[in-house]
Amino acid sequence: MFSSYREILSKPGAALFSAAGFAARYPMALISLSMLILIHTAYGNYTIAGQVNAVGILGFAAGAPMLARLVDRYGQAKVMRPAIMLSSASLLAVAGVAAIQGPVWLLYVFSVTAGMFAGSIGAMVRSRWSNLLHQPDLLNTAFALEAALDEIVFMTGPMIATALTTYVHPTAGLIACAVIGVLGGIWFFSLRATEPAPTGKIAAGSLDAGMIMKSGTMLSIAATFVGAGAMLGSIDVAVVEFTKELGVPASAGLQLGIMATGSLLGALIFGSRQWRVPLSRIYISVVIALALGTSTFLFTTAQWSLGIAMFITGMAFAPTITIATTIVQRIVPASRLTEGLTWMNTFMNIGTATGLTVAGRLTDLHGSTGGFFMAMIGGAAMTVVAVATLPLIRTSLRASRRQHSQELQDAISGEEHTESSTGRTEDLSSSAETAGSAESAETQNPGEKVE
Incomplete structure (x- = not known):
């Protein structure tokens, strides 16, 4: 079952950069809950807590694509080393202001700064995989591996955040985020051998900065990420309140x-x-499976029933993100991949900010039921957009395969004129035949393998 994972991790440097990327993005699972509990503890209001979280996420949404564009042009380490330092310092400032119950507007300022310079570590890890692997099946396995590691982060992170903020000190969660972010980032960005080569300045006539998100397919996939983010943000708030209603607030991280x-x-x-x-x-x-799972939250009345609903919904979450990421990787130019993937993370964070803000208000008014209702709305909206734009997604995937096949054929022609080695030409021919077969399968026999 796991032979494909062994294969990709045996590639030079792969296991090391994947592990370092895991450490560097670990704080993402601690920040939201740590900030939510800290600010609610200090100010006694879920609305403020949700808003401070939301502005930080919107800061990420504004800053991450710009950082990603700079990363593609100038390299990951050169851009991100100073950025993660500033982001971590801003998290410490949020903790400091909340600890003294300082002006709320300062929380907003430092939260948005922390988000703006955080960057999308996950996109940079996946960009390294795309640079290392060129077989679609192996790349899909790599993306699934990173989704699995994300879930390990989110499986352990909330429990750690809850324990730190509840049993150590309300500020301990954010302090841990800052420390882990710096140490993990230094490790990840020190691995220069697997870092994709920077492209330099974009040549005249190439895709400009905005054209990636002018694609209808990219906007459709972005809507999926918005819905998934709204679902996650709403669940964070609703679960915290649900466990408080049951008298076991420390179990929020467990759920x-x-x-x-x-x-x-x-x-x-x-x-x-x-x-x-x-x-x-x-x-x-x-x-569709993810949306159906989300709708079950409204029917939970106890810890055990919520746990079942959470587990079932989780089973569909990572495959949804993996498939959506794979589609983006197929249709975005390789030189813009970090930016393309970061846009998806950006839209997920926009959704999360929306979920946190709206669910925070609904939870203040209607308890955990209000938060879970917002999660269901996010799942339903995501499904409606996905169904409506499915023909567009299919068309883009077919066009991408045709382009890939043509590029391979052009490479074969070039090799025939410049090399006498037949081994390389045969490899390229085999790849071209595979791409051609995939395109044929999509158009003639949907039941066959197409990717």
């Missing part, structure tokens, strides 16, 4: 960890298989 455990299992199973159905069909299936 979030159960969802992450389900997502981890879903990612591992999904990534271990070579799927023989069209990518677009898998995509719509997992999106």
Whole structure:
């Protein structure tokens, strides 16, 4: 089952940069809950806590694509080393202001700064995988592996955040985020051998900065990430309130960890298989499954029933993100991949900010039911957009395969004129035939493997 994972991790430097990337992005699972509990403890208001979280996420949404564009042009280490220092310092400032119950506007300022300079570490890890692997099946496995690692982060992170803020000190969670972020970032960005080569300035006539998100397919996938983010943000708030209503507030992290455990299992199973159905069909299936799982939260009345609902919903979450990420990787130019993936993270964070803000207000008014209702709305909206734009996604995937096939044929022609070695030409021919077969499968026999 796990032979495909062993294969990708045996590539030079792969295991090391994946582990370092795991450490560098670990704080992402601690920040939201740590900030939510800290600010609610200090100011006694979920609305303020949700808003401070939201402005930090919107700061990420504004800053991450710009940082990603700079990363693609000038390299990961050169851009991100100073950025993570500033982001971590801003987190410490949020903790300091909340500890003394300082002016709320300062929380907003430091939170937005922390988000703006955080960067999308996950996108940079996946960019390294795309630079290292060129077989679609192996790349899908790599993306599934990273989704699984994300879930380990989210499985353990909320429990750690809850324990630190509840049993150590309300500021301990954010302090841990800052320290881990700096140490993990220094490790990850020191691994220069696997860092994608910077492209330099974009040549005249090439895609400008905004054109990646002018694609209808990219906007459709972005809507999926917005819905998923709204769902996650709403669940964070609702679960904290739900466990308080039951008199066991310290179990909030455990419940979030159960969802992450389900997502981890879903990612591992999904990534271990070579799927023989069209990518677009898998995509719509997992999106619908995720929305159905989210709708079950409204019917939970106890810890055990919420745990079951969280686990089932989690099983569909990581495959949804993996498939959506794979679609983006297929349709975005390789030289803009970090930016393309970061845009998706940006839209997820916009969704999370929306979920936190709206669910925070609904929870203040209606308890945990209000927060879970917002999560259901996020899942439903994501499904409606996915179903409506499915033909567009299929068309873009077919066009991408045709372009890939043509590029391989052009490479073969160039090799025939410049090299006498037949081994390289045969490799390229084999790849071209594979791409051609995939395109044919999408258009003639949907039941066959297409990716």
